[in-house]
Amino acid sequence: MGGRTWLGTVLALACLALAPAAGSSTSLGCSTHQCDSATVPLPSTDEPLAEQIVYVSGNEVVWDSGPETGRWLDYLGNHTYVVSYPPQFAALAAWRDLTTAFWVATTQDDASSNNTAGVGQLAEVVNVSPTSLSVFNATCQEYFLRFEVRAPLAAAIGDSGAGDAQPAVDP
DSSP states (O other): TOOOOOOHHHHHHHHHHHHHHHHHHHHOOOSTTTTOOOOEEEOOOOOTTTEEEEEEETTTTEEESOOTTTTOOEEEETEEEEOOOOOOHHBBBBGGOOOOEEEEESSTTGGSSSSEOOGGGGGEEEEEEESSEEOOOSSSEEEEEEEEEEEEEEEGOOOSSSOOOOOOOOO
């Protein structure tokens, strides 16, 4: 065998046989469908945003997804949520100047005291339009989400309402 011992050859072959198995176990990543991507429109029949709040505070219009102590939204990992503005917000807001704040909690129970700011991968704003904003959970973890959107009153800055927005009108 040209200087190689029988035991050395067996060990070399064993290492070669085990190498693909060792490499594949570390490169599989998330294999439980926990991190399948999806785009979720809100409101929807599953998430009607029934507790959302719109109010005017000084020269701003404020939109909360719900009260801090209320029900928070399901917020799955690797999902983009396209949230349509409520008509009351869209009619008053200068949407180009809006600011957002997000909070995430690991449980729905007592979310108001068990949450953190949704920054970085937890809540990436990926699009803002005249009618909606899109937020992406870039983690593979399920959380519960609450958000607040603030914008100057369009009339206060001389904008013509919601810019290009054409809010839905209730029949």
